[in-house]
Amino acid sequence: MSARNPGISLDLEWVSQVRVNTQAVLRRAQHYQALKVPKERWQAAWLLKAVTFIDLTTLSGDDTPSNVHRLCLKAIQPVRRDLLHKMNVQREEVTTAAVCVYPARVADAVAAIKAANACLPVASVATGFPAGQTPLETRVEEVVQAVADGATEIDIVINRNLALTGQWEALYQELCQFRSACADAHMKTILAVGDLDTFTTVYKASLVSMMAGSDFIKTSTGKEAVNATFPVAIVMARAIRDYYLSTGHRVGFKPAGGIRTAQESLLWLALIKEELGSDWLSPHLFRIGASSLLADIERQIYHHVTGHYASYQELPMA
Numbered sequence: 001m002s003a004r005n006p007g008i009s010l011d012l013e014w015v016s017q018v019r020v021n022t023q024a025v026l027r028r029a030q031h032y033q034a035l036k037v038p039k040e041r042w043q044a045a046w047l048l049k050a051v052t053f054i055d056l057t058t059l060s061g062d063d064t065p066s067n068v069h070r071l072c073l074k075a076i077q078p079v080r081r082d083l084l085h086k087m088n089v090q091r092e093e094v095t096t097a098a099v100c101v102y103p104a105r106v107a108d109a110v111a112a113i114k115a116a117n118a119c120l121p122v123a124s125v126a127t128g129f130p131a132g133q134t135p136l137e138t139r140v141e142e143v144v145q146a147v148a149d150g151a152t153e154i155d156i157v158i159n160r161n162l163a164l165t166g167q168w169e170a171l172y173q174e175l176c177q178f179r180s181a182c183a184d185a186h187m188k189t190i191l192a193v194g195d196l197d198t199f200t201t202v203y204k205a206s207l208v209s210m211m212a213g214s215d216f217i218k219t220s221t222g223k224e225a226v227n228a229t230f231p232v233a234i235v236m237a238r239a240i241r242d243y244y245l246s247t248g249h250r251v252g253f254k255p256a257g258g259i260r261t262a263q264e265s266l267l268w269l270a271l272i273k274e275e276l277g278s279d280w281l282s283p284h285l286f287r288i289g290a291s292s293l294l295a296d297i298e299r300q301i302y303h304h305v306t307g308h309y310a311s312y313q314e315l316p317m318a
């Protein structure tokens with residue numbers, strides 16, 4: 001990965017000056033909603049690119065070593081070999097960006113990837129995911145344990161209470177503790193935007209998370225009623241841009257939750273390119289957190305290559 005965001009001292013004056021123009025954000029979001037996806041012949045290439053941004057995720061109560069093993073194999077080879085061959089792409093060139101699992105399944109994922117002789121980051125959610133309502137020591141310990149088990153990326157959730165009540169200093173301090181518990185592992189900070197009250201709170205929480213040294217800011221856990229939306233993405237992307245212009249540190253963006261179709265994934269790529277520029281179209285700075293998106297992308301690629309849609313047995317791993 002490229003240089004990490006080291007964070008900066010908490011700048012409460014900057015935080016207090018933030019105002020977001022809701023109408024302007026909603027108008028901009030309509031622009032993305034109405035965008036046309038790339039023409040058929042470019043589409044498959046963009047879809048393959050989208051695959052490389054996916055944090056292939058399973059976060060279910062019934063996760064077991066065997067379904068995590070299967071998830072890892074799918075992440076290592078996300079698109080059928082013969083389909084890649086027909087597109088003149090080497091299979092080594094296409095993996096997902098990472099797999100993302102609960103802390104208790106990190107060791108299973110690390111073992112599965114090692115057994116497959118592959119190299120792929122394992123991300124663990126942590127800090128009392130999804131609600132973040134456990135004592136601070138427990139949340140910090142969870143990060144330490146996930147790193148010890150081999151996670152190289154930690155998706156932490158913020159304490160929404162602190163954001164909703166404007167306790168920015170306390171939030172900053174908690175996040176600094178998580179960042180130091182992450183050590184060399186990259187920290188993705190989940191704002192759980194569906195639980196926040198206004199775009200201004202989303203922008204302020206983004207800013208404080210970046211000041212505390214987050215490598216990525218992420219929209220959602222996938223468990224809130226509202227997850228990744230274009231308006232909220234625009235607000236977070238603008239916070240990332242402002243932070244970069246002011247500090248020179250690039251922070252990544254990860255929309256997550258409810259992103260399920262190939263078409264949507266292409267609109268997300270367009271949004272990132274327009275809001276943050278091509279530099280952000282790299283797995284170092286952009287991820288899509290999704291559990292079922294890959295299946296639809298592979299189906300669309302299959303259609304592109306063969307001219308018809310796959311039946312279940314033709315894409316059994318999807």
Ligand SMILES: O=C[C@H](O)COP(=O)(O)O
Pocket residue numbers: 057059100220221222223256257258259289290291292293
């Ligand atoms: O971080 C990733 C999300 O939990 C995935 O959400 P999803 O199951 O709606 O794709």
